[in-house]
Amino acid sequence: QLQLQESGPGLVKPSETLSLTCNVSGGSISNTAYHWAWVRQSPGKEPEWIGTIFFSGKAYYNPSLKSRVGLSVDTSKNQFSLVLSSVTAADTAVYYCARRVSPFPYQFDYWGLGTLVTVSS
Amino acid sequence: DTQMTQSPSSLSASVGDRVTITCRASQSITTYLNWYQQKPGKAPSLLIYAASKLQTGVPSRFSGSGSGTEFTLTISSLLPEDFATYYCQQSYSTPFTFGPGTTVEIK
Numbered sequence: 001q002l003q004l005q006e007s008g009p010g011l012v013k014p015s016e017t018l019s020l021t022c023n024v025s026g027g028s029i030s031n032t033a034y035h036w037a038w039v040r041q042s043p044g045k046e047p048e049w050i051g052t053i054f055f056s057g058k059a060y061y062n063p064s065l066k067s068r069v070g071l072s073v074d075t076s077k078n079q080f081s082l083v084l085s086s087v088t089a090a091d092t093a094v095y096y097c098a099r100r101v102s103p104f105p106y107q108f109d110y111w112g113l114g115t116l117v118t119v120s121s
Numbered sequence: 122d123t124q125m126t127q128s129p130s131s132l133s134a135s136v137g138d139r140v141t142i143t144c145r146a147s148q149s150i151t152t153y154l155n156w157y158q159q160k161p162g163k164a165p166s167l168l169i170y171a172a173s174k175l176q177t178g179v180p181s182r183f184s185g186s187g188s189g190t191e192f193t194l195t196i197s198s199l200l201p202e203d204f205a206t207y208y209c210q211q212s213y214s215t216p217f218t219f220g221p222g223t224t225v226e227i228k
Protein backbone atom coordinates (compact mmCIF):
# COMPACT_ATOMS: atom_id res chain seq x y z
CA GLN A 1 0.00 0.00 0.00
CA LEU A 2 1.47 3.31 -1.06
CA GLN A 3 2.04 5.83 1.73
CA LEU A 4 3.18 9.45 1.57
CA GLN A 5 4.41 11.32 4.63
CA GLU A 6 5.17 15.03 4.80
CA SER A 7 7.82 16.36 7.16
CA GLY A 8 9.24 19.77 7.98
CA PRO A 9 8.94 22.72 10.35
CA GLY A 10 5.46 23.65 11.47
CA LEU A 11 6.38 27.28 12.07
CA VAL A 12 8.18 29.60 9.66
CA LYS A 13 8.91 33.29 10.13
CA PRO A 14 7.69 35.85 7.59
CA SER A 15 10.14 36.47 4.72
CA GLU A 16 11.90 33.16 5.38
CA THR A 17 11.83 29.96 3.33
CA LEU A 18 9.46 27.06 3.90
CA SER A 19 10.97 23.62 3.24
CA LEU A 20 9.05 20.36 3.28
CA THR A 21 9.88 16.80 2.28
CA CYS A 22 7.56 13.99 1.25
CA ASN A 23 8.74 10.45 1.89
CA VAL A 24 7.18 7.83 -0.37
CA SER A 25 6.91 4.23 0.81
CA GLY A 26 5.27 1.16 -0.69
CA GLY A 27 6.16 2.16 -4.24
CA SER A 28 8.95 3.65 -6.30
CA ILE A 29 9.10 7.34 -7.03
CA SER A 30 10.83 6.40 -10.31
CA ASN A 31 7.73 4.66 -11.68
CA THR A 32 6.99 6.52 -14.94
CA ALA A 33 3.26 5.99 -14.51
CA TYR A 34 3.18 8.62 -11.80
CA HIS A 35 4.08 12.21 -11.09
CA TRP A 36 4.49 13.77 -7.67
CA ALA A 37 2.75 16.89 -6.47
CA TRP A 38 2.31 19.39 -3.68
CA VAL A 39 -1.11 20.81 -2.83
CA ARG A 40 -1.93 23.21 -0.03
CA GLN A 41 -5.15 24.18 1.67
CA SER A 42 -5.68 27.34 3.67
CA PRO A 43 -8.24 27.14 6.49
CA GLY A 44 -11.77 27.01 5.13
CA LYS A 45 -10.65 27.12 1.49
CA GLU A 46 -10.40 24.72 -1.40
CA PRO A 47 -7.13 22.94 -2.12
CA GLU A 48 -4.59 24.81 -4.27
CA TRP A 49 -2.16 22.99 -6.57
CA ILE A 50 1.42 24.19 -6.01
CA GLY A 51 3.43 22.14 -8.48
CA THR A 52 4.27 18.73 -9.90
CA ILE A 53 7.59 17.00 -10.50
CA PHE A 54 8.63 13.97 -12.53
CA PHE A 55 11.22 11.47 -11.30
CA SER A 56 13.60 12.98 -13.87
CA GLY A 57 13.49 16.26 -11.99
CA LYS A 58 11.44 18.19 -14.53
CA ALA A 59 8.86 20.29 -12.70
CA TYR A 60 6.06 22.70 -13.45
CA TYR A 61 4.40 25.14 -11.14
CA ASN A 62 1.31 27.16 -10.44
CA PRO A 63 2.01 30.54 -12.06
CA SER A 64 0.70 32.29 -8.94
CA LEU A 65 3.63 30.84 -6.98
CA LYS A 66 6.19 30.20 -9.71
CA SER A 67 8.59 32.98 -8.71
CA ARG A 68 8.87 31.64 -5.15
CA VAL A 69 8.56 27.85 -5.43
CA GLY A 70 10.95 25.03 -6.24
CA LEU A 71 10.49 21.26 -6.32
CA SER A 72 13.20 18.62 -6.29
CA VAL A 73 13.32 14.84 -6.21
CA ASP A 74 15.77 12.38 -4.63
CA THR A 75 15.21 8.98 -6.18
CA SER A 76 17.85 7.34 -3.95
CA LYS A 77 15.80 8.25 -0.88
CA ASN A 78 12.42 7.85 -2.62
CA GLN A 79 11.38 11.33 -1.63
CA PHE A 80 10.62 14.73 -3.11
CA SER A 81 10.76 18.21 -1.64
CA LEU A 82 9.21 21.67 -1.74
CA VAL A 83 10.76 25.03 -1.01
CA LEU A 84 8.74 28.23 -0.91
CA SER A 85 10.62 31.45 -0.38
CA SER A 86 9.64 34.85 1.04
CA VAL A 87 6.66 33.46 2.90
CA THR A 88 3.90 35.62 4.35
CA ALA A 89 0.88 34.90 6.53
CA ALA A 90 -1.02 34.06 3.31
CA ASP A 91 1.16 30.95 2.97
CA THR A 92 -0.20 29.52 6.23
CA ALA A 93 -1.90 26.29 5.21
CA VAL A 94 -1.94 22.53 5.46
CA TYR A 95 0.53 21.27 2.90
CA TYR A 96 -0.12 17.90 1.27
CA CYS A 97 2.05 15.79 -0.98
CA ALA A 98 0.19 13.62 -3.47
CA ARG A 99 0.68 11.18 -6.31
CA ARG A 100 -0.70 12.05 -9.73
CA VAL A 101 -1.54 9.32 -12.21
CA SER A 102 -0.15 9.63 -15.74
CA PRO A 103 -1.48 9.78 -18.38
CA PHE A 104 -5.14 10.92 -18.64
CA PRO A 105 -6.87 12.03 -16.56
CA TYR A 106 -4.08 12.89 -14.17
CA GLN A 107 -6.00 12.44 -10.95
CA PHE A 108 -4.43 12.73 -7.49
CA ASP A 109 -5.01 9.20 -6.22
CA TYR A 110 -2.88 9.06 -3.07
CA TRP A 111 -2.34 11.84 -0.57
CA GLY A 112 -0.21 12.29 2.52
CA LEU A 113 -1.84 13.13 5.84
CA GLY A 114 -0.80 16.76 5.47
CA THR A 115 1.30 19.03 7.64
CA LEU A 116 0.21 22.39 9.00
CA VAL A 117 2.66 25.20 8.34
CA THR A 118 2.07 28.46 10.16
CA VAL A 119 3.83 31.64 9.08
CA SER A 120 4.28 33.86 12.09
CA SER A 121 7.00 35.76 13.89
CA ASP B 122 -6.85 29.75 -15.61
CA THR B 123 -9.88 27.46 -15.70
CA GLN B 124 -12.29 28.52 -12.96
CA MET B 125 -14.39 25.87 -11.26
CA THR B 126 -17.72 26.58 -9.56
CA GLN B 127 -19.92 24.26 -7.54
CA SER B 128 -23.54 24.35 -6.50
CA PRO B 129 -24.89 24.31 -3.96
CA SER B 130 -22.17 25.49 -1.58
CA SER B 131 -23.82 23.46 1.16
CA LEU B 132 -26.84 21.26 1.60
CA SER B 133 -28.67 19.52 4.42
CA ALA B 134 -29.83 15.99 3.78
CA SER B 135 -31.02 12.92 5.63
CA VAL B 136 -29.66 9.40 5.64
CA GLY B 137 -31.12 7.61 2.62
CA ASP B 138 -31.54 10.77 0.53
CA ARG B 139 -30.34 11.07 -3.05
CA VAL B 140 -27.89 13.96 -3.38
CA THR B 141 -26.66 15.68 -6.51
CA ILE B 142 -23.82 18.21 -6.66
CA THR B 143 -23.05 20.26 -9.77
CA CYS B 144 -19.65 21.44 -10.93
CA ARG B 145 -19.07 23.86 -13.80
CA ALA B 146 -15.86 24.80 -15.58
CA SER B 147 -15.22 28.20 -17.16
CA GLN B 148 -14.11 26.49 -20.38
CA SER B 149 -14.35 23.01 -21.83
CA ILE B 150 -12.29 20.43 -19.97
CA THR B 151 -13.71 17.43 -21.88
CA THR B 152 -13.74 14.72 -19.17
CA TYR B 153 -10.63 15.80 -17.25
CA LEU B 154 -12.71 16.14 -14.10
CA ASN B 155 -12.15 14.47 -10.75
CA TRP B 156 -14.18 14.44 -7.53
CA TYR B 157 -12.78 14.25 -4.00
CA GLN B 158 -14.33 13.78 -0.57
CA GLN B 159 -12.78 15.49 2.44
CA LYS B 160 -13.65 14.99 6.07
CA PRO B 161 -12.54 17.45 8.79
CA GLY B 162 -8.86 17.19 9.59
CA LYS B 163 -8.24 14.68 6.80
CA ALA B 164 -6.71 14.79 3.35
CA PRO B 165 -8.97 14.79 0.30
CA SER B 166 -9.78 11.32 -0.97
CA LEU B 167 -10.37 10.49 -4.64
CA LEU B 168 -13.90 9.31 -5.44
CA ILE B 169 -14.37 9.72 -9.19
CA TYR B 170 -11.87 10.35 -12.00
CA ALA B 171 -12.32 11.10 -15.68
CA ALA B 172 -15.79 12.46 -14.83
CA SER B 173 -17.46 9.08 -14.41
CA LYS B 174 -14.96 6.40 -13.41
CA LEU B 175 -15.23 5.09 -9.87
CA GLN B 176 -11.93 4.93 -7.96
CA THR B 177 -11.09 1.46 -6.67
CA GLY B 178 -12.66 0.83 -3.30
CA VAL B 179 -15.26 3.61 -3.56
CA PRO B 180 -18.84 2.42 -2.98
CA SER B 181 -21.13 2.19 -6.00
CA ARG B 182 -23.63 4.64 -4.48
CA PHE B 183 -21.27 7.34 -5.78
CA SER B 184 -21.47 8.17 -9.46
CA GLY B 185 -20.33 10.94 -11.75
CA SER B 186 -21.38 12.23 -15.14
CA GLY B 187 -20.85 15.07 -17.56
CA SER B 188 -18.41 16.42 -20.11
CA GLY B 189 -17.34 19.75 -21.48
CA THR B 190 -18.23 22.32 -18.85
CA GLU B 191 -20.94 20.74 -16.71
CA PHE B 192 -20.57 17.78 -14.37
CA THR B 193 -22.51 16.12 -11.58
CA LEU B 194 -21.68 13.95 -8.60
CA THR B 195 -24.55 11.85 -7.30
CA ILE B 196 -24.83 9.90 -4.07
CA SER B 197 -27.74 7.54 -4.60
CA SER B 198 -28.56 6.88 -0.95
CA LEU B 199 -26.74 8.90 1.67
CA LEU B 200 -25.04 7.05 4.52
CA PRO B 201 -23.80 8.62 7.78
CA GLU B 202 -20.17 8.39 6.63
CA ASP B 203 -20.94 10.47 3.53
CA PHE B 204 -21.36 13.71 5.47
CA ALA B 205 -18.30 15.62 4.28
CA THR B 206 -17.14 18.30 1.85
CA TYR B 207 -16.89 17.41 -1.84
CA TYR B 208 -14.56 19.10 -4.31
CA CYS B 209 -14.36 18.89 -8.06
CA GLN B 210 -10.98 19.41 -9.74
CA GLN B 211 -9.99 19.91 -13.35
CA SER B 212 -6.83 18.28 -14.67
CA TYR B 213 -7.17 19.51 -18.26
CA SER B 214 -4.77 22.44 -18.05
CA THR B 215 -2.40 24.08 -15.63
CA PRO B 216 -2.85 25.43 -13.09
CA PHE B 217 -4.97 22.49 -11.97
CA THR B 218 -7.85 24.02 -10.06
CA PHE B 219 -10.40 22.88 -7.52
CA GLY B 220 -13.95 24.01 -7.03
CA PRO B 221 -14.89 25.84 -3.81
CA GLY B 222 -16.50 22.75 -2.34
CA THR B 223 -19.96 21.53 -1.36
CA THR B 224 -20.54 20.62 2.26
CA VAL B 225 -23.11 17.90 2.87
CA GLU B 226 -24.56 18.26 6.35
CA ILE B 227 -26.95 16.18 8.39
CA LYS B 228 -30.53 17.45 8.39
